Amino acid sequence: MHDALVISHVVLWIAVLALSAVVLALIRQIGVLHERIAPMGALTMDKGPKVGDRSPVFELTDLAHQPLTLGAPRDDLRSSLLMFVSPTCPVCKKLLPIVKSVVAAESQWLDLIFTSDGEPSEQEGFIRKYQLGQYSFVLSSELGMTYRVSKLPYAVLIDHEGIVRAKGLVNTREHLESIVAAKQMGIGSIQEYLKNLHPHDSMEPAAAIANGEKGNQHHG
Amino acid sequence: MIAIDPTIDWTISVALALIFVASAVMKLIDLNEFHGAVENYRIVPEQISGLVAGAVPIAEIAGAIGLMLPATHRSAAMLLSMLLIVFTASIAINLLRGRRNIDCGCFGPALRQQLSWWLPARNAAMIAMLAIVMLPATERPLAPLDIATIAFAAATLAVLYSAANYLVANAPHLRALEIADA
Numbered sequence: 001m002h003d004a005l006v007i008s009h010v011v012l013w014i015a016v017l018a019l020s021a022v023v024l025a026l027i028r029q030i031g032v033l034h035e036r037i038a039p040m041g042a043l044t045m046d047k048g049p050k051v052g053d054r055s056p057v058f059e060l061t062d063l064a065h066q067p068l069t070l071g072a073p074r075d076d077l078r079s080s081l082l083m084f085v086s087p088t089c090p091v092c093k094k095l096l097p098i099v100k101s102v103v104a105a106e107s108q109w110l111d112l113i114f115t116s117d118g119e120p121s122e123q124e125g126f127i128r129k130y131q132l133g134q135y136s137f138v139l140s141s142e143l144g145m146t147y148r149v150s151k152l153p154y155a156v157l158i159d160h161e162g163i164v165r166a167k168g169l170v171n172t173r174e175h176l177e178s179i180v181a182a183k184q185m186g187i188g189s190i191q192e193y194l195k196n197l198h199p200h201d202s203m204e205p206a207a208a209i210a211n212g213e214k215g216n217q218h219h220g
Numbered sequence: 221m222i223a224i225d226p227t228i229d230w231t232i233s234v235a236l237a238l239i240f241v242a243s244a245v246m247k248l249i250d251l252n253e254f255h256g257a258v259e260n261y262r263i264v265p266e267q268i269s270g271l272v273a274g275a276v277p278i279a280e281i282a283g284a285i286g287l288m289l290p291a292t293h294r295s296a297a298m299l300l301s302m303l304l305i306v307f308t309a310s311i312a313i314n315l316l317r318g319r320r321n322i323d324c325g326c327f328g329p330a331l332r333q334q335l336s337w338w339l340p341a342r343n344a345a346m347i348a349m350l351a352i353v354m355l356p357a358t359e360r361p362l363a364p365l366d367i368a369t370i371a372f373a374a375a376t377l378a379v380l381y382s383a384a385n386y387l388v389a390n391a392p393h394l395r396a397l398e399i400a401d402a
Contacts, residue, residue, distance in 0.1 A: 006365055009365065009368075009369075010365075010368055010372075013368065013369065013372035013373070013376075014372070016372070016376050017372055017375055017376050017379070020376050020379040020380050020383065021379055023379075023380075023383050024379050024380075024382055024383040024386070027383050027386040027387055027390065028386055030386075030390055031386055031389060031390045031393070034390055034393035034394065034397070035393070088260050088319075088321065088322050089256075090252075090253045090255075090256025090257060090260070090323065091253070091256075093256055094252060094253070094256075150396070
């Protein structure tokens, strides 16, 4: 009898542990599903400018009080890379040196514009700390709303004709290069770029986050 | 004075040690990002935020190891409680400041948890468990079945804790979906 109770006890604990592990796995999968369906993607993208669309034109003033026109055709044939960042986003801080180096390599045709919203004093500290003084920095919640930016850091490439060439969440150098390469290569999304790099890989988790972009391509 | 059974004492200690080691390892894997999370709390001056970001995982590991050694059992529980009180205060201050959108940093970048009142509640439960560990234990010798119970129950607690954290991390996603649907 005693042995039977001991065995029963141990078996029950194993079952409890196994069930807990199953619950954990299920909850993690729910998280992955949310990542795939939640971003601005299918739900709101009809309102945001699509890749290939003409960008809305913005008349803005940057933090240095210089006027800045964004989205209009440019006579100097230069494109604009709009980087949505925030002082409270750790990934942005890690990405800033990468953004600067990628843009420096493409400086003959590309301008870099940082954008954020919130308190100007906070942003000025951010600009000083990460030495962003040489770039335009605009505070505009309108920009973020127009482009439906829900996760940072987010990049939008607008070419010299005012056409949106690429956009998406950028977490790594690879993501950012896919955006910058979009103009020369005619690729509009991270998924397409990654698919060309590793044709046999399944979708990477980081790319899955920006999954809305893929739908965007097909609809746009 | 209430005394607790050693099986309960060890079950809680092993579970909390697992949780703190996991939390410290995730922070050490991407210390840069955890540094960013510490800065976002805006509690310590920027000059020493790097130092704090390095010290937190070290203290967590030291507490976890101390909890496993009979000689340092109670002082480690004390150290971990202090740590949790500091974390809870930092989270509460930022919630009261209305800064919900920052990352908790609790498990490094592996688990993006936004600040919410669930986190102080979770920490309060852990502090209560540490308070139990600080009580004296009865002298009952542990039988082999006790060892099995400790191992299974501690593993179950740690897994359920992790599951609860994922649920909380998912909550803002779910809210975003509900808002988009409305």
